[in-house]
Amino acid sequence: MPELPKAYDPKGVEKKWYDRWMQEGYFHAVVDPERPRFSITIPPPNVTGSLHIGHALCYTLQDVLTRWKRMQGYETLCLPGMDHAGIATQNAVERMLAGEGTSRHELGREKFLERVWEWKERYGGTILEQFKTMGYSFDWERTRFTLDEGYYRAVIEHFVRLYEDGHIYRGERVINWCPRCSTAISDIEIEYDERDAELYHIDYPFPDGGGHITVATTRPETMLGDTAVAVNPKDTRYTDVIGKRVILPVIGRELPIVADDYADPEFGTGAVKVTPAHDPNDFEIGQRHGLPSVTVIGPDAVMTAEAGKYAGKERYQARRELVEELRALGVLRKVEPYRLSVNTCARCHTVVEPLLMEQWFVRMAEIARPAADVVREGKIRFVPERFARTYLNWMDNIRDWCISRQLWWGHRIPVYYCLDCNSGRIHLLDGAGDDPDSAVDWSRTKISELDAIAARQRPECCSKCGGKRLAQDPDVLDTWFSSALWTFATLGWPDETPDLKYFHPTSVLTTARDIIYLWVARMIMASLYFLKEIPFEDVYIYATVQNQDGQRMSKSLGTGVDPLDLVELYGADALRFALLEQTGRNQDLRFPVTFRCRSCGTINNTLKPYTGECRQCGSTDVEAQSSRVEQARNFANKIWNASRFVLMNIDPEDVFGGVPDKAHLRLEDRWILSRLGKTIREVNDGLGQYDMERAARALYDFIWSEYCDWYLEMAKPRLKTEEAPSVRSILAGVLEATLRLLHPMMPFITEEIWQALPEAARPAKAPSIMVAPYAVPDERLEDAQAEREMSILQELVTRARNLRAEAGIAPGKRVELTFVAASDDMAALAEGNRDALGTLIRLESLNVTLEEPPTGVKALTAPVEAGTLVLPLGDAADIQREIERLTAEREAIRKDVEKAQAKLSNPGFTSKAPPDVVEKQRRIVEELTARMEAIEERLRILT
Numbered sequence: 001m002p003e004l005p006k007a008y009d010p011k012g013v014e015k016k017w018y019d020r021w022m023q024e025g026y027f028h029a030v031v032d033p034e035r036p037r038f039s040i041t042i043p044p045p046n047v048t049g050s051l052h053i054g055h056a057l058c059y060t061l062q063d064v065l066t067r068w069k070r071m072q073g074y075e076t077l078c079l080p081g082m083d084h085a086g087i088a089t090q091n092a093v094e095r096m097l098a099g100e101g102t103s104r105h106e107l108g109r110e111k112f113l114e115r116v117w118e119w120k121e122r123y124g125g126t127i128l129e130q131f132k133t134m135g136y137s138f139d140w141e142r143t144r145f146t147l148d149e150g151y152y153r154a155v156i157e158h159f160v161r162l163y164e165d166g167h168i169y170r171g172e173r174v175i176n177w178c179p180r181c182s183t184a185i186s187d188i189e190i191e192y193d194e195r196d197a198e199l200y201h202i203d204y205p206f207p208d209g210g211g212h213i214t215v216a217t218t219r220p221e222t223m224l225g226d227t228a229v230a231v232n233p234k235d236t237r238y239t240d241v242i243g244k245r246v247i248l249p250v251i252g253r254e255l256p257i258v259a260d261d262y263a264d265p266e267f268g269t270g271a272v273k274v275t276p277a278h279d280p281n282d283f284e285i286g287q288r289h290g291l292p293s294v295t296v297i298g299p300d301a302v303m304t305a306e307a308g309k310y311a312g313k314e315r316y317q318a319r320r321e322l323v324e325e326l327r328a329l330g331v332l333r334k335v336e337p338y339r340l341s342v343n344t345c346a347r348c349h350t351v352v353e354p355l356l357m358e359q360w361f362v363r364m365a366e367i368a369r370p371a372a373d374v375v376r377e378g379k380i381r382f383v384p385e386r387f388a389r390t391y392l393n394w395m396d397n398i399r400d401w402c403i404s405r406q407l408w409w410g411h412r413i414p415v416y417y418c419l420d421c422n423s424g425r426i427h428l429l430d431g432a433g434d435d436p437d438s439a440v441d442w443s444r445t446k447i448s449e450l451d452a453i454a455a456r457q458r459p460e461c462c463s464k465c466g467g468k469r470l471a472q473d474p475d476v477l478d479t480w481f482s483s484a485l486w487t488f489a490t491l492g493w494p495d496e497t498p499d500l501k502y503f504h505p506t507s508v509l510t511t512a513r514d515i516i517y518l519w520v521a522r523m524i525m526a527s528l529y530f531l532k533e534i535p536f537e538d539v540y541i542y543a544t545v546q547n548q549d550g551q552r553m554s555k556s557l558g559t560g561v562d563p564l565d566l567v568e569l570y571g572a573d574a575l576r577f578a579l580l581e582q583t584g585r586n587q588d589l590r591f592p593v594t595f596r597c598r599s600c601g602t603i604n605n606t607l608k609p610y611t612g613e614c615r616q617c618g619s620t621d622v623e624a625q626s627s628r629v630e631q632a633r634n635f636a637n638k639i640w641n642a643s644r645f646v647l648m649n650i651d652p653e654d655v656f657g658g659v660p661d662k663a664h665l666r667l668e669d670r671w672i673l674s675r676l677g678k679t680i681r682e683v684n685d686g687l688g689q690y691d692m693e694r695a696a697r698a699l700y701d702f703i704w705s706e707y708c709d710w711y712l713e714m715a716k717p718r719l720k721t722e723e724a725p726s727v728r729s730i731l732a733g734v735l736e737a738t739l740r741l742l743h744p745m746m747p748f749i750t751e752e753i754w755q756a757l758p759e760a761a762r763p764a765k766a767p768s769i770m771v772a773p774y775a776v777p778d779e780r781l782e783d784a785q786a787e788r789e790m791s792i793l794q795e796l797v798t799r800a801r802n803l804r805a806e807a808g809i810a811p812g813k814r815v816e817l818t819f820v821a822a823s824d825d826m827a828a829l830a831e832g833n834r835d836a837l838g839t840l841i842r843l844e845s846l847n848v849t850l851e852e853p854p855t856g857v858k859a860l861t862a863p864v865e866a867g868t869l870v871l872p873l874g875d876a877a878d879i880q881r882e883i884e885r886l887t888a889e890r891e892a893i894r895k896d897v898e899k900a901q902a903k904l905s906n907p908g909f910t911s912k913a914p915p916d917v918v919e920k921q922r923r924i925v926e927e928l929t930a931r932m933e934a935i936e937e938r939l940r941i942l943t
Helices: 010-024 053-071 086-099 109-123 126-133 149-164 220-225 280-289 305-310 315-329 365-376 386-396 479-483 498-503 513-531 563-570 572-580 627-649 667-688 692-720 724-742 747-756 784-807 824-832 834-841 879-904 907-912 915-942
Strands: 037-041 075-079 168-178 183-185 190-205 212-217 228-231 245-247 254-259 271-274 332-345 353-362 381-383 415-418 470-472 506-511 536-541 544-546 588-590 594-597 622-625 815-821 843-849 859-864 867-872
Touching: 010 572, 010 747, 037 053, 037 498, 053 075, 053 506, 053 544, 053 563, 053 572, 053 667, 086 109, 126 563, 149 168, 149 479, 149 513, 168 280, 190 220, 190 315, 212 220, 212 271, 220 305, 220 315, 228 280, 254 271, 254 280, 271 280, 305 315, 315 332, 365 386, 365 513, 381 386, 386 513, 479 513, 506 513, 513 536, 563 572, 563 622, 563 627, 572 627, 572 692, 572 747, 627 692, 627 724, 627 747, 667 692, 667 724, 667 784, 692 724, 692 834, 724 747, 784 815, 784 824, 784 834, 784 859, 784 867, 784 879, 815 824, 824 834, 824 843, 834 843, 879 907, 879 915
Parallel strands: 037 075, 228 254, 381 536, 506 536, 544 588, 815 843
Antiparallel strands: 037 506, 168 183, 168 353, 190 212, 190 245, 190 332, 228 271, 245 254, 415 470, 594 622, 815 867, 859 867
């Protein structure tokens, strides 16, 4: 039988077992209609990504569920993959090209894409290898990528089917535009940066010179594109001016004053400028009132010709100059400080510009309706359930979805334009060659006016004229358009594959709350539209990880931490458990991390933003540390040491397995088996309700306190008696079952210890704990009487230990103790467990009696539920120290009594306070007085 090393070394153990699991194929699922199935398709990380603490939590949760279900006998699939991450990947390669002194435009589209694929093969996918370090049991044989051949075909089918069904159109709307990345971006690709700004109050005069209306704005440069002023119809201040017109300063254009509910009477003056081309809400106002749209800021963030004298100026330069002109004209009424949330591009941190642009859109209202219904009807469950309301609120107010992106890396929109049929409407570049795709000047071509062909494959010729000069749309699809298919395209759709039939719908989606709209909703809509079934049964929204100060974990804030640094220091099991034991129903998870600088020794709570430098000396040689993960590492060590003790004491010839006959067991044996049964039930319930904190806490308390601190200590002396075989069997049996319970959370250490147990102590024919049966509740284990009696003994031990400490008795010194039992049953309980009490309290002798001890004896006493403990004092204790302690306690209680009596002596209190409050004060006086009298009696004994 192998012997465990003295100290647990996570590094050697973790790599050894992960390699073994991979070799044995334990992660791979097969289609088996005879077995129940459990399936997860993991949220695909970006191909450019590296592991962060949010990833560590998200994928640990999925691995726990996967391992749990696998041990329960399910055919279990956890399918990994990566997202092509259009903007992030293209930016990464463009930075690389800039370092080489070239650009994507110099290379051209095809050569650039070749370089991106080269970059992806060399650098992409690092995060998947990092997942292996964390122990995730993903089916690597099924790894998918959103640009692999089969997935690409699914995305094209997605687009063409929606186009053919009339849901996709080309139109103009206000979208998020990044001037640096030169593309539309989605809401999830925006970061909100709180900044100090100014609120400008500007007078718009009436044409007749008879006064003005004042509007408030944080972006005065956009006023050059104003086409109206809006007021709330319920705002009585403006009732008389609705329908009138005002003059737009600087430009001189007349603007109507319209009544619209969007105008907030509490913001600024209550009157708002309406710029339909540069604000999505203003665009909606414009649609409601038939207003024109005037674009004054271009895609390069430079003012357009519509901006008049400010044309050609950068947007912020134009703002500064325009404000001065408004001041000179006398229409700038005031400027006041204002705290503003500024939208910036998450990739390059450039301020995003809302622009009215022609893009591809999906009409959402009809597609969204069934997706809202399945949540309302309970066919898809959100955990926590409050996020169902978040989801439904968005679905009920859904807008059309901009799906085009001005990038080269991604799924190119499968729409083609015949240059011959569209002659005169499609503009060609000067000196254009024979390749139609590179011949079109898209910046001067209004695509919505062209005759278009949507096709699953590039047409050989135009279906209308037979011409072969076909140019493909230059844009690619939004990443979320492709990831909406993730649960079923990864399983083979649009083909009807065995995987798709067996593993879909998937069992659960584990994701973050910030992509409920962008991903969760779109997956539900896509699955219902194409498969007529839900994509998953449950949506588990996991907690947001914050640092000890409640800040989000981010490199940009100097709070980000590489989870692999913590794995290197503490081990993967420790990090996994540290995250899980805080992941309950709360949506904020505090994860304390500090950064020790190896150069100067400073302990930093945060590092310098972006650079990750020590705030004291600027060094980047820092080590992340976490008290939470250290505590989990200590838990692993506790498990290891307890297991070593058990393994050193058990005999391979012992009889293991089954539920022992309780008639022949001692109280502590029946108790630990009962507590094991309760823990099995608690852990299974916690996992089943996605309450990881509950499951982890139950295991922690059982292993650390009940098994190690209580049962192991009570079992040690019995291992030297004729009871040893029975004790060894229970020690090993409880340990083995507990390892299986813990395995989904801490897979490496549990496998290492489990493999060291005698084969007879492990479930039959299981080559790995991974595929051993998970522990299930067994009522035969539970014993309410044993738990009741053991709780009485635990109180005796705990109070007796407290008496020893109060008396200052050395831990190793044995003492005499008297237990005055409150009844015959309590006396019998103590007598029957005399040996255990002697071991745990370190007793020289135990006197169990029903009679009060003689008066005049110097002793410490402690009331317990079962009676009274009496610890005689003498040479074994410092009596004077106890007298001083009791005297101080008596004086503190006396002050509390006087304070309470003063309240009761106040007629104002007794006459005005509720009767129950007055009665409570009387009880406090009685209780404190009783305590003081007991202390005085003890002082009398000691003196």
